[in-house]
Amino acid sequence: SYDLTQSSSVAVSPGQTATIPCSGDKLGGTYTAWYQQKPGQSPVLIIYQNNRRPSGIPERFSASSSGTTVTLTISGAQAVDEADYYCQAWDTDTYVFGTGTRLTVL
């Protein structure tokens, strides 16, 4: 298995664009997913297969990839987007989660 590294926190003002990077040696060759987790709640899938959104997830959530880094972008962040965000990948026989990023919208 391997590690997925995320910055511990990101802060933006309402309406600004938030970018949350996730880096890992094997990310260039595997699908990546993103989850949002609010305090006291279970994670929710917001991005899968690199840049696809499940039904019900707002269009302001998107993701991109460059080399061994994938980035979650929240365009026009809202107060309701305050949460922890985790990237995740599959490697042969293991699910790997990123270290998590706390997004503050203030």
Place this chain on the structure above:
Amino acid sequence: QVQLVESGGGLVTPGGSLRLSCSGFGFTFSDYYMSWVRQAPGKGLEWVAFITPGSTVTYYADSVKGRFAVSRDNSRNSLLLQMDSLRVDDTADYFCAGAAKETYWHFDLWGRGTLVSVSS
């Protein structure tokens, strides 16, 4: 309504055992690869164990290998996690999570979690 519901958490002393259950509702349980994912207090997500729809293959995180065992009963739409030789650092919320057969590399479904506390 599609949901996963965990049960069986509680307080246990180090070296003890506990069995967690997860029941699936509102979807075809046998179409999903199932996993357990845990989250220690104030920490991030850690995948723990995985089982294929037909129970033919199981995988475990190194941190629990040899101590935990995952199983399922599709006739009862249930997933189990037998946890033995529990340690203090096994303390966490334990979520069951489902990944559809066609896209098993991410989790579409999550339960609300059950808390396991290991303490003397």
